[in-house]
Amino acid sequence: MRRRSLLLAVPAGLLTLAGCGDDKSDKVKPGASPSDAGSAPAATVNIVSGPLPDITAGTKFGEKPTVAKGPGEPSSDLAVKTLIAGKGAVVAKGDFLQANYLGQIWSTAKVFDNSYDRGAPAIFPIGVGQVIPGWDKALVGKKVGDRVELAIPPALGYGAQGNAQAGIKGTDTLVFVVDVVNTFGGKSSAQGKAVAQGNAALPKVGTNTDGQAPSIDVPKAAAPAKLVSEYVIEGTGAEVKAADNLLVQYKGVLWDGGKEFDSTYSRGQLANFSLQQVIKGWQDGLAGKKVGSRVLLVVPPAQGYGDKAQSGIPANSTLVFTVDILAVM
The missing domain is CATH 3.10.50.40 (Chitinase A; domain 3)
Known part of the structure; x- marks a missing residue:
């Protein structure tokens, strides 16, 4: 970051x-x-x-x-x-x-x-x-x-x-x-209404709001070719704008195998950043979502890190995130 x-x-x-x-x-x-x-x-x-x-x-x-x-x-x-x-x-x-x-x-x-x-x-x-x-x-x-x-x-x-x-x-x-x-703080979570997760082809994300990391269950199926951005919990705050600075909790796992590669919950420390400074999948997937929400993002390689391997992320990986949008800074 x-x-x-x-x-x-x-x-x-x-x-x-x-x-x-x-x-x-x-x-x-x-x-x-x-x-x-x-x-x-x-x-x-x-x-x-x-x-x-x-x-x-x-x-x-x-x-x-x-x-x-x-x-x-x-x-x-x-x-x-x-x-x-x-x-x-x-x-x-x-x-x-x-x-x-x-x-x-x-x-x-x-x-x-x-x-x-x-x-x-x-x-x-x-x-x-x-x-x-x-x-x-x-x-x-x-x-x-x-x-x-x-x-x-x-x-x-x-x-x-x-x-x-x-x-x-x-x-x-x-x-x-x-x-x-x-x-x-490190135990903050989204606050809103849980949204039905009925698509078996997409990962299912836990709806707990106790500050613990939500589960992410990735299906044993081919990853979607296009970006997925879906509410898991829908908040009631203002919609995120493309130029906003956000305060979030998040967890990221690989589609292939479901291994966690990054998490604010593991560090016990929130992340704050400009939406313009993160990967394209986050920019496109979080803009327009409401503050207070938990969002499922499935990010294909072209909107993630492409053919460049990162720490814990092999090249050409589809990434799965759960992101709690706590506030606009």
């Missing part, structure tokens, strides 16, 4: 400049791991409950908030307060956190970034050094449905250098309101 900078996937206002993947690769495969994460500061972080500025409008979960200026001097510690308590899954270190947020400067209330106006939450790894340390320290352990307010001192934000692109000085304390929309 091409290691691409997460700056392309997450608004610049939240990212550290370190820990971004390089952009060098050979031919991209579906299924490689996300970029290696960086590290947050090892020093102990004190978390306090305030002071924090008032939310003066947009007080409900999912509403764009209006936040007052900071009241007096901010704490030198990380201030964290849960404004609305959710009841969903707990955010774990290394998860891909899906969140709406607004960020502004303590002393001026100047908003430097927000996802609400973009009309879609951001998704990024949490707790592993891919966002500013204040986020990593504050949001691991929160629940889906939480609205959290943060006041992040410079040392846990952008440090003494600040972030000139966002208009943040090295002395600025940052205030965020964060709505935790969802969290995705």
